[in-house]
């Protein structure tokens with residue numbers, strides 16, 4: 001069974017998530033550059049509700 005893995009970009013400011021294939025690289029709410037993966041371990045973001053990296057626990061939102 002092949003499960004399609006959808007990855008997301010996430011805004012570090014407002015936590016808005018967009019699918020990786022949308023080609024959006026900046027948040028349309030606040031102009032922040034969207035994170036494509038965890039900044040410390042490069043783990044991909046596979047949930048649109050991610051707040052912390054599931055691999056290393058780094059908080060993706062910057063305050």
Ligand SMILES: [Zn+2]
Pocket residue numbers: 011012013014015016027028029030031032
């Ligand atoms: Zn934002």
Ligand SMILES: [Zn+2]
Pocket residue numbers: 038039040041042043053054055056057058
């Ligand atoms: Zn990480």
